[in-house]
Amino acid sequence: xxxxxxxxxxxSYAREQVVHGVSLEIENGEFIVILGPSGxxxxxxxxxxxxxxxxTSGQIAIADTVVNDLEPRxxxxxxxxxxxxxxxxxxxxxxxxxxxxxxxxxKAERLARVEATAxxxxxxxxxxxxxxxxxxxxxxxxxxxxxxxxxxxVFLFDEPLSNLDAKLRVQMxxxxxKIHNRIAATSIFVTHDQHEGMTLADRLVVMNKGTIExxxxxxxxYNHPATIYVAGFIGSPAMNFLSxxxxxxxxxxxxxxxxLVPLAQLPALPEGHxxxxxxxxxxxxxxxxxxxxxxxxxxxxxxxxxxxxxNLVFEDIPLCLLTDDRPDLAPxxxxxxxxxxxxxxxxxxxxxxxxxxxxxxxxxxxxxSGRV
Amino acid sequence: xxxxxxxxxxxxHLILLSGVIVxxxxxxxxxxxxxxxxxxxxxxxxxxxxxxxxxxxxxxxxEKAGFGEKFLNTxxxxxxxxxxxxxxxxxxxxxxxxxxxxxxxxxxxCVFITLMLPxxxxxxPTYAVAANALQPFQVLLDVTGISWLINSLSGIxxxxxxxxxxxxxxxxxxxxxxATGTFLYRQFFLTIPDELVEAAKMDGAGPVRFxxxxxxxxxxxxxxxxxxxxxxxxWNQYLWPLLVITDQSYGMVAVELGRLVPKISSTGGEVAxxxxxxxxxxxxxxxxxxxxxxxxxxxxRGLINTDK
Numbered sequence: 001x002x003x004x005x006x007x008x009x010x011x012s013y014a015r016e017q018v019v020h021g022v023s024l025e026i027e028n029g030e031f032i033v034i035l036g037p038s039g040x041x042x043x044x045x046x047x048x049x050x051x052x053x054x055x056t057s058g059q060i061a062i063a064d065t066v067v068n069d070l071e072p073r074x075x076x077x078x079x080x081x082x083x084x085x086x087x088x089x090x091x092x093x094x095x096x097x098x099x100x101x102x103x104x105x106x107k108a109e110r111l112a113r114v115e116a117t118a119x120x121x122x123x124x125x126x127x128x129x130x131x132x133x134x135x136x137x138x139x140x141x142x143x144x145x146x147x148x149x150x151x152x153x154v155f156l157f158d159e160p161l162s163n164l165d166a167k168l169r170v171q172m173x174x175x176x177x178k179i180h181n182r183i184a185a186t187s188i189f190v191t192h193d194q195h196e197g198m199t200l201a202d203r204l205v206v207m208n209k210g211t212i213e214x215x216x217x218x219x220x221x222y223n224h225p226a227t228i229y230v231a232g233f234i235g236s237p238a239m240n241f242l243s244x245x246x247x248x249x250x251x252x253x254x255x256x257x258x259x260l261v262p263l264a265q266l267p268a269l270p271e272g273h274x275x276x277x278x279x280x281x282x283x284x285x286x287x288x289x290x291x292x293x294x295x296x297x298x299x300x301x302x303x304x305x306x307x308x309x310x311n312l313v314f315e316d317i318p319l320c321l322l323t324d325d326r327p328d329l330a331p332x333x334x335x336x337x338x339x340x341x342x343x344x345x346x347x348x349x350x351x352x353x354x355x356x357x358x359x360x361x362x363x364x365x366x367x368x369s370g371r372v
Numbered sequence: 373x374x375x376x377x378x379x380x381x382x383x384x385h386l387i388l389l390s391g392v393i394v395x396x397x398x399x400x401x402x403x404x405x406x407x408x409x410x411x412x413x414x415x416x417x418x419x420x421x422x423x424x425x426x427x428x429x430x431x432x433x434x435e436k437a438g439f440g441e442k443f444l445n446t447x448x449x450x451x452x453x454x455x456x457x458x459x460x461x462x463x464x465x466x467x468x469x470x471x472x473x474x475x476x477x478x479x480x481x482c483v484f485i486t487l488m489l490p491x492x493x494x495x496x497p498t499y500a501v502a503a504n505a506l507q508p509f510q511v512l513l514d515v516t517g518i519s520w521l522i523n524s525l526s527g528i529x530x531x532x533x534x535x536x537x538x539x540x541x542x543x544x545x546x547x548x549x550x551a552t553g554t555f556l557y558r559q560f561f562l563t564i565p566d567e568l569v570e571a572a573k574m575d576g577a578g579p580v581r582f583x584x585x586x587x588x589x590x591x592x593x594x595x596x597x598x599x600x601x602x603x604x605x606x607w608n609q610y611l612w613p614l615l616v617i618t619d620q621s622y623g624m625v626a627v628e629l630g631r632l633v634p635k636i637s638s639t640g641g642e643v644a645x646x647x648x649x650x651x652x653x654x655x656x657x658x659x660x661x662x663x664x665x666x667x668x669x670x671x672x673r674g675l676i677n678t679d680k
Contacts, residue, residue: 056622085567099575211571228540305438 002063002076002186003028004049006077009058011044011210017170018044020210021058029184037233042190043158045207049188050156051075062154069203074100076297078147079156083163084139084145086131091322092118096145103363116147121175130267137168144176144199148183155180157189161196173199194234196370198222206230228352231278231345237320239278243349253277253346257315259294264341267355274349281320284345292336298329312337406430406650413647429651438620442446445540446607447659448627452544453606454599460600461553462591468554468581470569471563480558487551496531497543501540502616506532538619546605551597561587562593597672604660625656 011019019041026032032157034042047053058236059066066094066133067075086095094101097114105113107274118124121141131139140160148154159170168284171368177200191197197204198218206213206221206229213233214226214256225231231239244253244261248271253261269275289295296314303309308326310317312335328334346355405413409428412419430635434440468480491498501507510532513519514679519530527626536623572582588595613624633646 052573072570072573077574079571079574081567083565083567085565085571087568087571087586089586098577102576102581128658146571148577200544241523 004154004186004188005059005061005064006045006049007059009045009048009060010056010057011048011053013042017056018210019048019056022204022207022210022212023058024212024215026186026188029186031180031187031189031200031202031206033189033191033197033201033203034205034207035194036189038192040207041210042192046156046158046188046190048078050153051112066337070283076153077153077156078150078154079158080140080143080147080160082159084131084143086139086142087218088131090130091127092123092129092131092142092368094128095142096123096132096149099146099264099352109319113149115146121145121148121179136164137172140164140168140172141175146177147177151183152170152185154186155183155185157187157191159191161191162190162193169193169196174222177198184223194236198200198234206233221243224354225278225352226345228276228278231354232348235280237281237322239280240284240319242274242279242314242317244272244277248274248328254314255294260341261293262341263344263346269348269355275355276349278298278342278345278347279339279340281309281322283340284319285338286323286325287336287338288306289334289336292338294337294339296335296337298331298333298335300331301329379515380481396493402650402653406654408647410645410647413497413650414644419437420443420640425647428656429647433632433655436648437486437632439625439628439652439655441621442623442625442628443659448605449541449543449609449613449624450603450606452540453547454602456544456548457550457553457602458595460548461557462583462588462595464554465557465561466587468577470582483551483554485551485554486549490565494570495611495615499615502536502546504532505534505536537616538622540622541612542622543609543622546612547609548604553602556593556598557595560591564590585594593673595675597673600663600667600671603663607660629656629677630652668672 004024006022006024009019010017018285022041024032034045036042040092044053048055049062051067051070051074056167059068060122061067062075062077070099087098087342090098092225092327093111095115096117097110100110100113109226115124121144122128123138123141123145126134126138131142134142142162143160143226160176161172164172173196176189180200189196189292190201203215204218204221204274205215206228214221214230216226221234225234225239228241232241242255242261246257246267247260248266250260250262251266252262253275255277283293284342295316295370296319299313299318301308301310307324310321310329311325312321314337317338339346347353348355403560404419404422405425406429407422408419409423410423410428412423423550464483468476468483510519513532520531522528536545568586569582572586577585581593582626609624610626610628610630613622613627614630617623617627629649629652632649633650634646
């Protein structure tokens with residue numbers, strides 16, 4: 001068990017810098033998910049913690065010991081790789097027990113631990129098989145068991161579920177979380193799949209272009225995205241954005257065509273400040289034309305089974321609206337869209353950062369609903 | 373796209389068949405000549421069907437060439453060369469592929485360039501080294517003046533000498549370096565996924581352990597393929613043994629076979645005993661053929677790298 005402290009870590013390859021000064025404090029036993037698009041430096045960061053990449057500058061400390069110059073084996077980390085990286089010539093038992101063998105554990109103890117660990121991930125009957133004879137899910141379990149058996153202080157996952165099919169992925173996701181709850185090692189899990197991030201994380205770290213955009217619990221990040229990037233990255237379908245100018249007198253944002261979108265509370269910014277309104281598809285409401293906040297036209301309706309996804313167009317800007325109703329609308333039909341003022345996220349167009357008034361407002365609302 | 377029509381099938385099989393005939397017909401002639409008596413083998417037109425003197429001729433060839441001792445010698449040398457080549461190729465490729473250092477590409481190219489310098493091309497300098505393996509060091513000491521220093525300080529004349537002529541070491545060592553083997557291993561090592569290397573690192577295995585417990589077990593088929601090629605290669609060595617061996621108790625089969633084959637200068641007025649020479653050829657061919665037959669499955673798998 002160990003806390004991890006990442007202090008202003010940079011990573012450069014020959015020409016380009018891929019991680020630009022990342023700092024992160026991870027508490028003992030926490031499950032951290034690093035989420036970001038491919039190439040954002042999340043895997044590099046993980047590999048620097050593991051010791052598989054050198055640290056260009058900055059410090060990484062595990063349990064208050066700076067590990068910059070330690071070999072991977074000395075760091076007490078176990079890692080699960082994306083393509084499992086099982087030793088193809090060894091049996092499942094040998095794969096799981098290899099780390100113990102290297103460490104010189106006595107054979108009897110090793111075999112007992114291998115068997116116990118294999119059983120705990122449901123591989124008890126497969127100990128004599130080779131990785132080539134296992135299914136993807138089983139190989140994933142072997143990779144997990146290989147990491148668990150070492151009783152590591154830190155558990156690292158490098159997109160471990162992305163080679164599995166959708167159903168198995170959900171199942172393994174639950175098992176990973178259960179294993180974490182059981183052994184409570186500090187875990188860092190890297191993924192580009194926001195569902196994995198939202199469901200697994202104690203705290204979510206959203207990365208983009210080698211920097212951390214935001215750190216917070218999944219609900220914090222969903223409800224109060226700190227930047228336009230995070231707002232657009234988290235949530236599926238993605239958040240809608242409309243740009244406009246702040247109009248203090250009317251307590252609203254004036255969109256480019258003059259339409260006013262009322263705000264619940266005003267930020268402390270000058271009149272005419274350029275802002276972006278962000279609103280999630282599930283918070284938009286469909287109305288008759290003229291009855292909503294803005295008027296739009298239907299582009300396409302997608303059936304999702306439980307709900308419907310309405311793709312609308314407002315002044316050439318695509319808008320996405322999720323509704324449980326069954327609106328009978330043909331493409332091109334005019335509709336009205338209502339933007340609930342308390343659901344609106346306000347971002348500064350220039351800095352791309354969240355404008356904080358909405359946060360205050362939302363907090364109040366949440367605490368009210370909490371009382372009920 | 374693979375095209376399959378009956379006509380094309382017949383045609384391709386005809387081509388293959390003619391290839392087989394072209395390859396095997398000389399072998400067949402060897403077999404026929406080896407089984408004829410001296411009178412029949414010299415007959416014109418030559419006999420096409422085998423006779424009944426095969427065992428007699430083979431026994432005579434074995435006796436005349438002293439193959440008992442030569443076979444043992446050749447086995448020792450071939451074994452030494454195969455083991456040496458595999459070990460050296462494996463370690464070199466390991467160093468080139470898995471260690472990130474500035475010299476890795478220069479070293480790789482140095483090894484690769486030796487493909488263009490086979491033993492036959494560098495035979496004179498190689499002979500000089502074999503005659504005194506410490507010669508390069510002697511030159512180094514002389515040039516730097518260290519030998520003069522030692523001489524004037526202690527009165528000892530520095531004269532390093534290590535003669536490899538007429539020894540198994542001399543036969544084996546110059547044949548051990550192998551660019552082909554290193555290249556084969558390198559190509560195989562490059563197919564090992566990075567994650568496997570990293571998983572081993574995370575499991576705490578150091579480089580030697582990784583080589584011994586992961587790479588070598590994974591490259592068994594490669595070793596088999598390399599062993600096959602190299603066994604045949606060293607079994608058939610002719611020029612080098614001819615040069616370094618003057619003591620016949622170190623003789624190798626291919627050289628001895630050369631002595632069995634009648635030459636105008638050596639036969640003098642004697643009748644050329646082609647039947648004995650061909651019987652000797654048959655005997656010498658047997659071990660490489662057996663090795664290839666037994667190793668064929670591994671050999672092919674090792675070369676196409678599908679066993680993973």
